[in-house]
Amino acid sequence: MTNCSKCANAKAETRVLAEFDASGLLGTPFVVLIHDAVKEKFCSGCEGIIGHVIPSPDNLVAVVAILRACNPIKLNGAEIRFFRKSVGLKAKEIAERLDLTPEQFSRYENGKKPISDVYEKLLRAEVCLHHLESVKKIDVDIRGLLAMNIVSVRDVAKPITLRLIQVTIDDDDNKTKWRNEAA
Numbered sequence: 215m216t217n218c219s220k221c222a223n224a225k226a227e228t229r230v231l232a233e234f235d236a237s238g239l240l241g242t243p244f245v246v247l248i249h250d251a252v253k254e255k256f257c258s259g260c261e262g263i264i265g266h267v268i269p270s271p272d273n274l275v276a277v278v279a280i281l282r283a284c285n286p287i288k289l290n291g292a293e294i295r296f297f298r299k300s301v302g303l304k305a306k307e308i309a310e311r312l313d314l315t316p317e318q319f320s321r322y323e324n325g326k327k328p329i330s331d332v333y334e335k336l337l338r339a340e341v342c343l344h345h346l347e348s349v350k351k352i353d354v355d356i357r358g359l360l361a362m363n364i365v366s367v368r369d370v371a372k373p374i375t376l377r378l379i380q381v382t383i384d385d386d387d388n389k390t391k392w393r394n395e396a397a
C-alpha cells in the first residue's frame with residue numbers, strides 16, 4: 215500500500231473516476247476521455263491524489279491510434295508523431311514503409327509541411343494494420359480507409375475528443391477491451 219507523502223499516517227484509498235482525461239498520460243495531441251475505468255488513488259487524510267491506474271494501457275494506446283486513424287480529419291504533425299510512437303518505429307523505419315525519405319517524414323512530423331493525403335492514408339493504414347494484431351474486436355475497413363476523403367481542419371467545428379468505455383468480454387487474453395462512444 216502506498217501512503218501519502220504529506221501525511222504519513224493517512225491511508226491510501228481508491229475510487230473509480232466517472233471521467234478521466236487520459237491525454238497527458240497517453241501523450242495524445244487530442245482529448246481522450248475514459249469513462250468509469252480509471253482508478254484514482256487518493257489520501258483519506260488530506261484528499262491529495264497519489265496516482266492513477268489505467269487498465270491495459272498498451273491496449274488503450276492501440277485502440278486510440280486506430281480510432282484516430284479512422285477519423286477523417288486531417289492529421290497534424292503531433293498526431294503523426296503519436297502514430298509513429300504508438301507503433302514503436304523510428305522516423306527512418308516508418309519513412310521506409312511509406313516510401314518516403316526520413317527527411318520528408320520528419321518535415322511532416324515536425325509540422326513544417328502538411329502531409330499529402332496519399333501518404334496520410336498509407337500511414338493510417340499502416341498504423342491500423344500494426345495495431346490490429348494486438349487489438350481484436352475492432353473492425354477496420356482498410357480499403358475504406360485508403361479511399362477516405364480527408365477532411366480539412368478548417369471544416370471541423372469541434373476539436374477531436376474520443377470517449378472510451380471499458381467493455382467486459384470473456385476471452386483468452388486478459389486485456390481490457392474498449393468501446394468508442396460518439397462524442
Ligand SMILES: [Zn+2]
Pocket residue numbers: 218219220221224257258259260261262
Ligand atoms: Zn495525505
